[in-house]
């Protein structure tokens with residue numbers, strides 16, 4: 001795993017945006033795997049600016065990691081809405097080439113099968129962007145007993161519900177389930193880019209990327225990917241001193 005340390009969140013965001021921009025410039029019709037959450041928002045802001053200047057999004061395709069089950073696309077906390085707001089409405093990406101799981105599909109099997117089919121149909125993911133949950137989750141792949149699966153429906157862990165309740169009016173409004181790409185989909189991406197910022201993630205960064213590979217820390221499997229890059233700020237790497245190359 002390549003590790004890029006940046007001084008702060010802004011530096012991390014520029015670095016992440018640069019790597020995505022380089023991917024797009026080298027292969028304008030590439031497939032970008034995208035993430036939501038607070039980590040990538042500034043990187044998306046840079047990409048939005050560049051997308052109006054010199055960066056060509058018009059041939060790109062995107063597939064997002066996950067979506068809450070039961071939230072309509074226009075719900076302010078849905079990941080559809082997030083992606084529109086932070087990136088898609090700001091750049092000339094074709095709307096019919098941006099994909100997320102359908103949170104409103106009640107048939108779980110169908111929703112998951114359809115999304116696996118989408119990923120196959122677009123030709124697989126060239127570059128997958130990931131954030132890191134405090135419990136080591138990637139997408140909504142929570143600590144588990146095996147690294148399994150393509151797209152599936154998960155029950156959100158108590159820790160994730162607690163972490164996400166800040167975005168909702170009350171804890172009761174936080175959806176309890178989500179559709180997510182599985183570890184199998186994520187590991188199949190040709191390149192992986194993990195973005196992490198902040199002292200509150202320092203412990204899990206050490207565990208995930210310098211500890212044993214275990215499904216109890218889902219992100220730890222990324223240590224085995226042949227082309228993974230971690231971009232993390234100084235705070236996020238503060239417990240890894242002495243371990244960094």
Ligand code: F6R
Pocket residue numbers: 034035036037038039040065066130131132133134137138139140
């Ligand atoms: C979002 C996602 C999640 C987040 C993770 C970190 O699509 O899949 O795994 O990347 O929960 O979230 P933030 O960036 O808010 O700390």
